[in-house]
Amino acid sequence: MPNITYILADGSKKVIDVPSGTSVMQAAVNNGIEGIVAECGGSAMCATCHVYVAPEWADKLPPINAVEEEMLESVACERTDNSRLSCQLCASPEFEGLVVTLPRTQI
Numbered sequence: 739m740p741n742i743t744y745i746l747a748d749g750s751k752k753v754i755d756v757p758s759g760t761s762v763m764q765a766a767v768n769n770g771i772e773g774i775v776a777e778c779g780g781s782a783m784c785a786t787c788h789v790y791v792a793p794e795w796a797d798k799l800p801p802i803n804a805v806e807e808e809m810l811e812s813v814a815c816e817r818t819d820n821s822r823l824s825c826q827l828c829a830s831p832e833f834e835g836l837v838v839t840l841p842r843t844q845i
């Protein structure tokens with residue numbers, strides 16, 4: 739069960755043990771982390787689950803597919819090289835120690 743750190747927009751941190759197979763988005767919602775809206779419930783259709791992964795993680799995560807790529811064009815805050823949709827990041831043991839930062843807003 740990987741341990742994932744969420745850095746909220748106010749700078750505070752929450753660390754969660756995320757069951758493998760659960761998305762980074764769903765774990766945030768299940769644990770009441772504010773700042774992940776997830777309007778579409780994880781279908782890669784809303785872009786309100788945007789996160790910035792820590793730079794050292796950018797190359798360790800599964801690549802961005804075409805659908806995610808398209809939705810990342812419509813995130814509310816600036817898209818960067820580290821932007822991902824957290825609903826498309828399905829936790830596995832390799833995610834141990836992942837750090838994601840939430841944007842100022844999702845809408």
Ligand code: FES
Nearest residue numbers: 780782785787825
């Ligand atoms: S929850 Fe809608 S795109 Fe991720």
